[in-house]
Amino acid sequence: NAGVTQTPKFQVLKTGQSMTLQCAQDMNHNSMYWYRQDPGMGLRLIYYSASEGTTDKGEVPNGYNVSRLNKREFSLRLESAAPSQTSVYFCASSEWVGENTGELFFGEGSRLTVL
Amino acid sequence: KNQVEQSPQSLIILEGKNCTLQCNYTVSPFSNLRWYKQDTGRGPVSLTIMTFSENTKSNGRYTATLDADTKQSSLHITASQLSDSASYICVVSPANSGYALNFGKGTSLLVTP
Numbered sequence: 368n369a370g371v372t373q374t375p376k377f378q379v380l381k382t383g384q385s386m387t388l389q390c391a392q393d394m395n396h397n398s399m400y401w402y403r404q405d406p407g408m409g410l411r412l413i414y415y416s417a418s419e420g421t422t423d424k425g426e427v428p429n430g431y432n433v434s435r436l437n438k439r440e441f442s443l444r445l446e447s448a449a450p451s452q453t454s455v456y457f458c459a460s461s462e463w464v465g466e467n468t469g470e471l472f473f474g475e476g477s478r479l480t481v482l
Numbered sequence: 483k484n485q486v487e488q489s490p491q492s493l494i495i496l497e498g499k500n501c502t503l504q505c506n507y508t509v510s511p512f513s514n515l516r517w518y519k520q521d522t523g524r525g526p527v528s529l530t531i532m533t534f535s536e537n538t539k540s541n542g543r544y545t546a547t548l549d550a551d552t553k554q555s556s557l558h559i560t561a562s563q564l565s566d567s568a569s570y571i572c573v574v575s576p577a578n579s580g581y582a583l584n585f586g587k588g589t590s591l592l593v594t595p
Contacts, residue, residue, distance in 0.1 A: 470528050
């Protein structure tokens with residue numbers, strides 16, 4: 368009963384390095400999301416994928432790229448990490464309800480530090 | 483300006499006591515309002531989802547209320563337990579917004595023995 372699985376859980380990068388955060392869900396949801404959570408701020412949407420084969424920018428997409436590999440997997444890539452990208456990253460999935468996002472199911476988070 | 487404001491920012495209560503967390507929002511029109519619980523070091527977990535036409539919804543010892551006229555919601559926790567120690571996040575979904583959700587900053591609750 369895994370739900371949404373993210374890897375890695377922790378990562379330390381140097382400025383300019385690249386990395387990819389992996390996410391997989393086993394609930395057969397069409398929609399997947401990447402959020403970041405910073406102290407004193409609400410969760411902010413980086414990118415989302417409404418369905419397999421589509422991706423769209425969210426509120427804070429700069430410095431990130433995504434790939435919806437298949438219905439289960441949605442990855443987030445930092446091409447050249449910056450200290451401002453130090454954050455906790457959450458992957459989530461949901462179904463679509465009418466015109467809106469359905470109940471979100473979150474992964475456990477990936478804690479990224481950029482030095 | 484954040485369209486979802488939560489209060490208090492943090493709260494400490496004794497085990498067994500009740501408490502109420504507040505959420506004020508300016509999002510309008512909206513489709514639904516959600517409450518999530520986030521344990522330290524974990525991802526948020528959904529507690530309740532209320533549409534704009536609902537006034538109250540319960541999930542065990544958690545009861546959420548919604549007043550769409552005053553744009554206020556509250557989360558009431560009854561007979562608190564140590565495991566209720568967490569951050570509680572209010573989220574408002576604008577009507578016909580697609581992917582967009584407005585997240586509050588959360589209320590940090592500590593339940594002490």
